[in-house]
Amino acid sequence: MAQSTAHADNITMSGGGVYSLATIGAKDVIDRAMPRVLSAIDSMRAARLQEHVHWTFSDMGCADGGTSLDLWRTVINHLRDNDARDIQIIYADQANNDFNALVKILHGLTEFDAYLPQFENVRVLESGASFYTSILPANSLDLGFSATAMHWLSTLPCRLSEHVHMVGAVGGERETFAVQAAKDWQEILLQRAREMRPGAKLVLVNFCIDEEGRHLGHTGGVNMFERFNANWQSLLDQGTIDADEYHAMTLPQYYNTVEEFSAPLLDPASEVYASGLRLSDIETAIVSCPFAEDFKKHGDAARFAKAYLPTIRTWNESTFAGALKPERSSEDRAELIEHYYGLYENQVAADPTGHGMDYVHAYMTIEKI
């Protein structure tokens, strides 16, 4: 959720630090990757200590950088045990990201607990390059990290006729999405292979459909994407939006399965395999919705509903708003979008059972041989 693509229109994350404040769950997802990142670094350490070159890490789809501050602080502390070499961390997101918020958060000019002022010889750099392109020069990256970002496709392959997200797509439309997603996943990996040094690692934490068919917002209770669609459909049924607007709302996202993530990394005939990338390890994991967890403690349904909706809006409001006809006034547009999310909030408040946006991710480590 931290990055949209360079090409799919109308997708932006909320700026000004709002993203990290509304997405404590995204931080939980990243924190869970810490042992995996440290282990990837440890596996490179002996070889890298023989060289006189700085460490280069990347954080792809970083948004405002707030959710991964603790991850990088932990990495730096870990390295500083016996390695005083310079470290540079490159934060990348598409060119319309809020870089002013990112830079201020990284440099300690906000309420976030920045790590940069706490260490010597650590540099942070920012890049407006999408992960569908190279971010760094060839053969310069030691470890690339990305969390909750690579489900954004490079382009919308088709509009879905009866749903707003590929998890509800069927038949030829589902297949069209799968083909685009496979192409995009290959491109992401080939661009990384070029910029990675031999022995370098990728630790990627990507939304997935897991072995039991679970995915974001669909882990046994209410299916969040079915709610999105049903409520959007209800606006159509009531004549609040028209059929064009209904169909224009298709999220340019794809959630791969473990098999889909693994395929190009395991197939000796693939371009990705030929580029030297190998899958070291992949597992799926669920991180509970922090707002639903909170609700278990406080039991106030209205409070839960009010706290829960903003985390959803951070990543899909711009797409819903973008589906509305350009001739609508900005007041009309804003009112309609408030009404749309209000429906969901009222449903949660009226019957909170089973609501929540659990995160379902594939955590993987990839090596360049």
Place this chain on the structure above:
Amino acid sequence: MAQSTAHADNITMSGGGVYSLATIGAKDVIDRAMPRVLSAIDSMRAARLQEHVHWTFSDMGCADGGTSLDLWRTVINHLRDNDARDIQIIYADQANNDFNALVKILHGLTEFDAYLPQFENVRVLESGASFYTSILPANSLDLGFSATAMHWLSTLPCRLSEHVHMVGAVGGERETFAVQAAKDWQEILLQRAREMRPGAKLVLVNFCIDEEGRHLGHTGGVNMFERFNANWQSLLDQGTIDADEYHAMTLPQYYNTVEEFSAPLLDPASEVYASGLRLSDIETAIVSCPFAEDFKKHGDAARFAKAYLPTIRTWNESTFAGALKPERSSEDRAELIEHYYGLYENQVAADPTGHGMDYVHAYMTIEKI
């Protein structure tokens, strides 16, 4: 003028691309450095071609990046003659710079003619690190460039009792500024020495006081800084501002002479010399005020005055505004600042003779042995 310091308060450049549009003169200054930059690169080329590593350039105090687009385009075209290796260019300015404008300009999302979409294997990165700190890891920089930025001191050493700028300071106050400036110049150079590779170059284009005592806005006609001071003083005399506000307006800038720039680079006992930095070449040059040049053609004094003032306001308005007491309302503050610049505009319109902000720079090339 493209960068203020991390420490001196209340100094920001105008954002959103306004800076480059209002500072065509700053681009002329940079364009004049092109042969010097190409020559610095050519002197490294033979040695660098033996290595299998990308080129790393920096643009320090870049503001929104618009004024140096043609410089870097020329550099890349020059290198691409016989060298296909990756190039990365790091744009650095203090953390409160407008990085959103910078990234959008670099990535071709504005009306500026970006070079990035025109080349393969060129990467741009941004940094919120001041040039008073390291921007890059040790031993990683090939060529560092900066124009019209390093006159901003790291801190204001003292308030001037009878002027707004060090060019009008005398006695102990002038000396206090000189001491701070020498310390700051040393720090800038030592930070660069650390990040430069052996054989790397710096091409720096810094405001100076030249051999004939000329400096920015003082090349024979009206002395711009005397106008700033006289008009600010007139607000005090009329009771529009009080004595505290008059004295709070001291620009944290220093214009070195050629001797001052050269001193640490020529003195074998200095830390800078010990770091391996050597002065290859230094010269001063005047670039004419483009608005005064335009006036010679069109002869319309009011038009000249109207076009001329914005280029001044880009770099000193925030400091004048910051000198006003915090208890003033924002309306009062805005009105007072409009009145202040209105005085100058009226003076130019009434008698344009001798007005203009000619640029007086020292152009220097420094090598790390």
